[in-house]
Amino acid sequence: MTVRSGRTVRDLRRENRTAVLQRxxxxxxxxxxSLGPVTGLSSGSVSNVVAELVAEGLVEEAGSVDSAGGRPRTLLRIRPDSGYMIGVDVGETRVRIELFDLALTELxxxxxxLAPEGPRRTDRFDVGVVVGHLREGIAEVLDRAGIAPERLLGVGVGVPGIVAGTPEDGAVVHGQTIGWDAxxxxxxxxxxxxxxxxxxxxxDNGAKTLGQAEMWFGAGRGADSAVVVLFGSGVGACVVTDDMRPGRAVEWGHLTVRVRGRRCRCGAQGCLEAYAGAEALLERWxxxxxxxxxxAAEEAALTAMLAAAYPTPAPDGTVPEPDATALAVLEETAEYLGAGFADLINLFQPERILVGGWAGLQLGSRFLDSVRAYATSYALAYPAARVRIELGTLGPDAVTVGAAILPLADFFGRGGRPAEADPEEPVPAWRTTLQERAAH
Structure with missing residues (x-):
């Protein structure tokens, strides 16, 4: 049956299940x-959906709570062991694979x-090596946790680059900065x-998975719109206009901030990434x-640069002289980032800009105030006065968490049913009759 909006009864049932599962x-x-008011469903619809989800093992009772003048009300929650997800971060320095249950407990x-194996930086991204790491890592996390592969809702993978799709190959990665061509x-x-x-x-793009994680569980919660910046060896961003829907990855690191400027690893000149990515930052130092x-690896080298520019006070309270060269490079980087943030503010007018990634979290605590000041000075006054620029709250591993919730989001969108388990909509008798009539 199709309702007036064009949705079928099956669509409405799936949407009801999705609403209950998400809340x-x-x-x-x-x-x-309590589920009635927060989902907008009638008490009868809530009861029917809950009964289905409990029977399928997705929802379980979790104690009770007193009600005003009545008997205690039973509390419900999603069963953490009713499904599992794997999240993968194909980062610029390592491949990380994690297995989670539905409560996002790391199992x-x-x-x-990803160590360089030759004179060119892109050697570390040999496709066969990366695929081998994923093959071994996925098998290893499942074996360690004793989880059967059939219980996985899916495997989410965050990658550096643009992700497109083809009917023949599925997801295809265009990672120009790492030497991946289709x-x-x-x-x-x-x-x-x-x-x-x-x-x-x-x-999907790693910045997009980071954005998904921060919007669902981190500093983006409650915001209608945000830009989540991934700052690692390079820089990228994800634009989010709905906290429950996936954002859109944008190649922010390849905006031109200086005409005929430094050569970026993408091959162009003057990209933001040529000045603000951790790799470029260390090169400039x-x-x-x-x-x-x-x-030293990039993370250790960046830590050393920050320690040189912002030395820790000695036990007697005296503060050593900062490394003037490191400090000057960092201050210049803050201005480049501020200009890049101003572009995001003017283009998208977000409520929040959130800075994540291992380098972003290291750098942000040191000079985020300077970045904010530069962003305000370069951006239009009205949107700049209404944006908050903050650090992400999920730590340097948030890309992996975001990758893991890609299958979770799709699972919720299907109402908690596996993709292959959607029942076929019964064909109305009149359609069969008319098809048979037309065949004669």
Whole structure:
């Protein structure tokens, strides 16, 4: 049956289930009585949906709460062990694989460093090596936790680059800065990773998965619109206009901030990433006469740069002289970032700009005030006065969490039913009759 809006009865049932699951997930435990007002459903609809979800093992009782003048009301919650997700962060320095239950409890984790294997930086992103890390890591986290692959809702993968899709290959990654030219990553994973064909892959830009995590669980909660910035070896961003819907990844790091400026690793000149990414930041420090630790990984080298620019007071209270070169490079970087934030403010007029990623969290606590000041000076006054620029709250591993909730979001969107389990809509008798009539 199709209702007047064009939706079928099955659509309405799925939407009702989605509404109940989302409210139990984000606000639970809740009673049946409380679910009515927050979902907009009648008490009868709530009871029917809850009965289905309990029978399917997705929802369970979680104690009771006293009611005003009546008997205690039973609380309900989503069962954490009713499904599992894997989140993968194909970062610029490592591949991280984590297994979560529905409560986002981390059950197992594996990390594989991406060490350069040749003279070119992109050697570390050899597609075969990355796929091998994912194959081994996915098998290892499932084995450690003792979870059968069939119980996975899906595998979410955050990658650096633009993700497109084709009917033949699924998700295809265009990662210009890492040397990936139309890599059919989904097909390669399906051919290599031993998972049932029913387990879906969700491959998307890492900034987008970070944005999903911060909007659902972090500093973006409650905002109608936000831009979430991923600041690591390079920089990217995700624009979100609805806290419950996926955002849109934008290649913010490749906006031109200086005509005929520094050569970016994408090949163009003057990109923001050529000045503000952690890799470029360390290069600029060395070029200016600084001394990054020899042989140190990017994260350790950036920590050393910050320690040099902002030295810790000695036990006697005296403050050592800061490294003037490191401090000057960081202050210039704050202005470049402020100008880049001003572009985001003028283009999207968000309520919040949230800074995440391992480098963003390291740098932000040191000079976010300077970035805010520059952003305000470069942006239009009206939108600049209405935006809050803050650090993300989910830590440096938020890309993995965001990747894991890609399958969770899709699961909720299907009303908590596996993709292959949607029942076929019965064909009305009149349609069959008329089709048979037309055939004669």
């Amino acid at each position: 139990l997930y984000f606000d639970g435990p809740l009673s049946r009585f 197992a984790r594996v990390e594989h460093p 890599v059919p990553l989904e097909r390669l994973l399906r051919e290599s990773v031993r998972l049932p064909a029913s387990v879906p892959y969700y491959i 060395a070029e200016a006469g600084g001394e990054p630790p020899a042989g």
